Each structure stands twice: as C-alpha cells, then as structure tokens.
Amino acid sequence: MASSFRVCGSHMSGRGRVLTQFQIIDRCLQRTFGTNVVAAAQSEAPKKEEIDDREGFKTFDAAQSERQEQAERSVLVSCNSTTNEQRFLKYLSRHGDVKKCFFYESYGTYAVVEFAKQESIASLQEVITIPVVNHECMLPFKSRLLSLRSGPSADLPNSQMGPQCQPQTTMPIQELIHRLSKEESIDQQIISLTESYQLTEENTRLRFLVCSLLKDIAAAYFPECTVRPFGSSVNGFGKLGCDLDMFLDLDSISGRKAKMPKAGLALEYQMKRTNSERAVTQSILSVIGECVDQFGPGCVGVQKILNARCPLVRFNHQPSGFQCDLTANNRVATKSSELLYLYGRLDPRVRHLVFAVRCWARAHGVTSSIPGAWITNFSLTVMVLFFLQRRSPDPVIPTLDHLRGLAGPADKSVIEGNDCTFVGDFSKIPPQSNTQTLEQLLHEFFDFFSTFAFGRMSINIRKGKEQNKPEVAPLHIQNPFEPSLNVSKNVNAPQLERFVALCQESSWLLQQSETSLPDARRSAPTPWGLAALLLPSQVAGLKGRKKRKREPASERIKSLLESLKKNSHQKKSSDPK
Ligand code: GTP
Numbered sequence: 070m071a072s073s074f075r076v077c078g079s080h081m082s083g084r085g086r087v088l089t090q091f092q093i094i095d096r097c098l099q100r101t102f103g104t105n106v107v108a109a110a111q112s113e114a115p116k117k118e119e120i121d122d123r124e125g126f127k128t129f130d131a132a133q134s135e136r137q138e139q140a141e142r143s144v145l146v147s148c149n150s151t152t153n154e155q156r157f158l159k160y161l162s163r164h165g166d167v168k169k170c171f172f173y174e175s176y177g178t179y180a181v182v183e184f185a186k187q188e189s190i191a192s193l194q195e196v197i198t199i200p201v202v203n204h205e206c207m208l209p210f211k212s213r214l215l216s217l218r219s220g221p222s223a224d225l226p227n228s229q230m231g232p233q234c235q236p237q238t239t240m241p242i243q244e245l246i247h248r249l250s251k252e253e254s255i256d257q258q259i260i261s262l263t264e265s266y267q268l269t270e271e272n273t274r275l276r277f278l279v280c281s282l283l284k285d286i287a288a289a290y291f292p293e294c295t296v297r298p299f300g301s302s303v304n305g306f307g308k309l310g311c312d313l314d315m316f317l318d319l320d321s322i323s324g325r326k327a328k329m330p331k332a333g334l335a336l337e338y339q340m341k342r343t344n345s346e347r348a349v350t351q352s353i354l355s356v357i358g359e360c361v362d363q364f365g366p367g368c369v370g371v372q373k374i375l376n377a378r379c380p381l382v383r384f385n386h387q388p389s390g391f392q393c394d395l396t397a398n399n400r401v402a403t404k405s406s407e408l409l410y411l412y413g414r415l416d417p418r419v420r421h422l423v424f425a426v427r428c429w430a431r432a433h434g435v436t437s438s439i440p441g442a443w444i445t446n447f448s449l450t451v452m453v454l455f456f457l458q459r460r461s462p463d464p465v466i467p468t469l470d471h472l473r474g475l476a477g478p479a480d481k482s483v484i485e486g487n488d489c490t491f492v493g494d495f496s497k498i499p500p501q502s503n504t505q506t507l508e509q510l511l512h513e514f515f516d517f518f519s520t521f522a523f524g525r526m527s528i529n530i531r532k533g534k535e536q537n538k539p540e541v542a543p544l545h546i547q548n549p550f551e552p553s554l555n556v557s558k559n560v561n562a563p564q565l566e567r568f569v570a571l572c573q574e575s576s577w578l579l580q581q582s583e584t585s586l587p588d589a590r591r592s593a594p595t596p597w598g599l600a601a602l603l604l605p606s607q608v609a610g611l612k613g614r615k616k617r618k619r620e621p622a623s624e625r626i627k628s629l630l631e632s633l634k635k636n637s638h639q640k641k642s643s644d645p646k
C-alpha cells in the first residue's frame with residue numbers, strides 16, 4: 070500500500086604479497102567504488118576509465134563538481150530499522166528515477182537517496198508535510214533532511230530483516246591488528262589497512278550531501294554560495310570517522326573576480342565596508358553559525374570559534390555523525406587538498422604509506438583529535454610526501470616546483486599573493502621509475518626520520534629538499550603555498566623527540582619481522598610486521614623504555630642505544646651554535 074508512507078520535512082525542534090601497481094589500484098578502486106551498495110535502484114559499476122590507469126583519474130575539480138551535483142539531487146531520510154526497502158523505493162520513484170539509495174545507522178537508521186534528476190527533489194517537496202506535534206513548536210525551515218512516517222502495514226513483518234546498513238566507522242584497532250596479522254606480507258598488511266580504513270563511496274557521498282544541506286542553510290543569506298568539503302574528506306587520505314572540513318565559498322559575490330566595467334553607465338551594489346578580510350570572514354561565520362544553530366535540523370553543539378587563526382564554526386551533524394568545521398575564505402586549504410589528492414593519485418604507494426603512517430601515529434598518540442603540541446595529520450602527510458620525494462636514486466613523487474613547471478594557463482592560481490599554481494591533469498606528469506615495495510618504503514620512512522637533522526633543517530616539499538630552518542621551532546615544515554608559515558609550529562620538543570624515538574623502535578621491529586620465518590608468521594596468530602607496530606606495548610617510545618628497566622640487556626636495547634647515540638651525535642654536530 071504505497072499510501073502508507075509519508076515523508077515529513079525535518080524541522081529543528083524548539084528543544085533543541087607484493088602486488089603490481091596496477092593490481093593495487095585495481096583492488097583499491099574495487100573497494101572504493103564498491104559493488105556492495107544496497108538497494109541501488111540502478112546499479113553503478115565502476116566506469117572503465119576510473120580503473121584503467123592514472124590517466125583515467127578525474128581531475129580534482131571534475132571529481133568535486135560531479136559529487137556536488139550528485140548531492141544536489143539527493144535527500145537524507147530518517148527511516149527505521151523495519152522500513153520496507155522495496156516499498157520505500159517504490160514510493161520515492163513516483164517522483165522520478167532513484168539512481169542510488171543506501172542505508173546506514175547513526176542515532177537511528179537513515180537512507181541517502183539520489184534521484185536521477187534534479188526535478189524529482191522539487192516534485193518530492195510538494196508532498197512533504199510539516200510534522201504535527203503536540204507540545205513542541207517548530208522552527209519553520211524546510212530542508213532536505215526528512216523523516217519517513219509509515220503506517221504499520223508499510224513496515225516489514227518481524228520475521229524479515231530490515232535494510233542492510235553500510236558501515237560508517239572503522240573497525241576497532243584490535244580487530245584491525247587481528248586482520249593484519251593474518252596477511253602474508255607487510256605489503257599486503259599495508260594495503261589491507263588502507264582498505265579497512267579509507268572512506269567508502271557511501272561515506273564520501275554522505276559528506277557531500279551534508280555540505281549540500283549546509284549550503285541550503287547558508288543560502289538563506291547568500292543564495293549564490295557553495296559549501297565545499299576540503300581536507301581529508303576529499304584529499305584521498307580520509308579515514309572513516311574523520312571530521313568534515315567545509316569551506317563556505319562566496320567567490321561569486323566577494324568582488325574577488327569582479328571586472329572593471331567598460332566605459333559608460335554601470336550600476337554596482339552598495340556594500341558595507343570593513344578593514345580586513347578576517348573581519349569579513351568573522352561577520353559571515355557569525356551569522357551562518359547563528360543560522361546553523363537556530364535552524365539547522367540535526368546540527369547540535371554549535372560553537373563559533375571566531376578568534377582562531379582560521380575562524381570557524383564547529384558543530385556536530387547528528388544524522389551523519391560527522392564532527393563538522395565550517396570555515397570561510399580558506400582557499401589555500403582547498404588548494405592543499407587538491408595537491409594532496411594529486412599526489413595520492415600519482416602512485417598508489419603514496420596513499421598506502423600515508424594510511425600506514427597516520428594509523429601508526431594515532432595508535433601511539435603521536436597525533437590526536439584534541440588540539441595541542443602534537444604533530445597533526447596534515448603535517449605528518451607532508452612529511453611522508455617529502456620522504457617520498459627524497460628517495461634515491463629515483464623519487465616516488467615529483468617536487469611541487471616540478472608540478473608547477475608542468476602547469477598550463479588554466480592551472481594558474483594566485484591566492485592572497487601566493488603562487489598556488491601546479492598542474493591538475495595527471496596525464497601531463499611523467500611516471501617515476503622508483504619500484505620500491507611498500508615494506509621497503511615504510512622501513513626507510515622510519516630510518517629517514519630516525520636520523521633527520523630536525524635541529525637544523527626544514528622540510529620543504531616545494532623543493533623536495535631539506536633547507537636551513539628559518540626559525541627555532543623544534544619541527545619546521547614549510548607550508549607548501551604560504552612559504553613564510555610553518556605548518557607544525559604547534560609541535561613542542563618532547564613530542565618531536567617521542568616521534569623520533571618511535572621511528573627508531575619501529576624501524577628495529579620491522580627489521581625483526583624481515584628476519585623471522587614466513588612459516589612462523591602463518592602458524593602464529595600473534596601480531597607481526599605492521600600489526601606489531603600498531604601495538605602500543607610493542608613500540609613504547611621513550612616512556613615505555615623507561616618502564617622496561619628490568620628487562621635483560623638484549624640485542625634490541627643495544628641497537629636502540631646505538632641509534633640514539635648516533636642521533637644525538639648528529640644533532641650536536643648539526644645544531645647551530
Ligand atoms: P584529519 O585529521 O583526518 O581531519 O586530517 P585533515 O587533513 O582533514 O586535517 P585537518 O582537519 O586538521 O585540516 C583540514 C585541512 O586544513 C588540511 O587538510 C589542510 O589542507 C589544512 N590545514 C590543516 N592544518 C594546517 C596548517 O597548520 N596550516 C595550513 N596552511 N593548512 C592546514
């Protein structure tokens with residue numbers, strides 16, 4: 070009985086083995102563009118050009134635009150665990166073809182529904198009703214976050230399973246360690262980690278949909294605006310559960326792209342003036358933050374953090390479970406996301422290594438979701454990129470200067486006086502001839518940073534070379550697009566020392582894995598290789614070593630002491646007087 074369903078508008082309540090590179094790409098894409106989407110009204114197989122080779126990858130802008138457009142044709146519906154999926158889809162298809170639909174759980178069961186055509190949204194909106202409530206009052210804001218009301222006859226009988234839900238969070242670390250321990254090589258472990266942790270197709274769609282819902286709220290003030298995701302949601306290094314960084318793009322009305330009128334009469338808008346870009350950003354975010362707080366269905370815990378270096382509005386989007394950071398005027402960060410996306414697509418080993426290092430760092434508290442003196446995921450990613458540029462004799466990825474040299478006129482980009490130009494078309498970038506395995510690279514990463522002259526040198530991915538440090542901060546990583554800024558200014562000496570010590574211990578542990586027998590690995594379910602590196606008790610850093618005082622002097626401790634000595638000699642000789 071199709072009429073048993075009714076969709077209600079959601080209002081805010083007043084209460085407010087070593088694989089070849091090709092095989093690696095193939096495996097990842099099968100995962101990412103998955104075949105396991107539930108209840109897709111029209112199944113979408115991965116397009117040939119998406120899996121062929123890197124020339125087939127879409128440019129960042131093309132990929133973003135496609136997803137944004139998809140999100141505009143989508144709605145988010147709160148259902149329940151007994152929703153009859155087929156009936157639900159049939160009900161919706163009265164408004165047009167449903168291109169894709171999947172379910173997930175977050176404080177209840179939700180469905181993301183993508184229509185084939187934009188008109189379907191308008192058609193649906195004509196029948197969506199306003200909720201009837203007895204003791205509460207509704208804030209009258211119509212959005213594309215909806216609730217499904219169904220009569221008893223429309224639900225599934227008790228004997229039948231409800232819709233299958235797509236996971237939106239990562240597996241617990243212990244489960245991951247167990248999974249990795251069963252792999253046959255460190256390379257396989259690293260690939261398996263990426264596959265377990267990376268954003269799924271569905272999660273990425275949900276991220277773009279949340280941006281699109283936010284855009285509807287901001288459009289109450291700025292009808293021409295766009296809300297774009299940036300950071301790990303789009304740079305290829307996002308892990309399920311990572312935050313959603315968004316950027317309110319008002320370029321079309323900012324005056325930035327305004328042209329001088331030709332001679333003759335012309336009208337212009339009268340606008341209030343203020344003395345800085347920062348003040349403009351603060352005003353915009355202040356009103357949008359208020360709007361999100363007062364009217365945004367599902368947006369809770371809204372905080373306006375306007376005095377930060379980069380002003381932002383932080384909130385929790387309950388229906389998706391995303392922790393959201395909304396910024397404005399943050400085009401450099403968007404450009405950084407594009408650069409990381411490009412590097413990640415150039416060679417699959419880049420993403421795998423970044424995932425492995427990020428996961429390792431989080432497991433040992435080198436990084437944290439709480440702001441502090443830790444190394445951030447962004448800084449860590451830049452460190453991995455730098456390391457890959459420094460492979461000798463063949464680098465894995467080119468320098469940023471090289472990518473700028475390959476840029477065409479359409480790639481030209483200058484933001485606040487900084488040259489952010491680099492090539493966007495992958496096919497213009499010649500492949501590198503480095504053929505190192507992931508295991509070799511991971512091991513070398515730990516060795517590289519065990520002995521890096523942090524006291525004297527700065528990490529610079531523009532040049533792909535370390536350079537003399539311009540300031541005294543313990544860790545200096547030049548911002549790729551704002552060369553005067555250090556992206557790791559927040560990191561203090563103890564945190565850096567801990568990172569170095571962990572690199573030394575991890576290098577040692579990996580060496581042990583290399584010398585242990587493969588047969589022993591298979592029969593023993595004990596963590597080995599990358600799995601062992603993720604165990605805090607195995608790789609304990611400086612703190613852990615102090616605790617293990619009573620251990621007999623072993624080869625391990627000897628080698629650790631030697632590497633520490635070596636490092637301190639190097640530091641002494643490299644530190645400026
Ligand atoms: P997650 O930890 O998974 O959220 O990684 P992320 O890359 O999204 O990092 P985060 O949310 O901290 O920052 C979002 C984006 O802002 C990054 O990807 C960078 O583009 C940019 N960003 C973060 N930190 C800095 C910084 O210190 N300097 C500059 N210039 N940009 C930064």
Ligand code: MG
Pocket residue numbers: 300301302311312313314
């Ligand atoms: Mg982020």
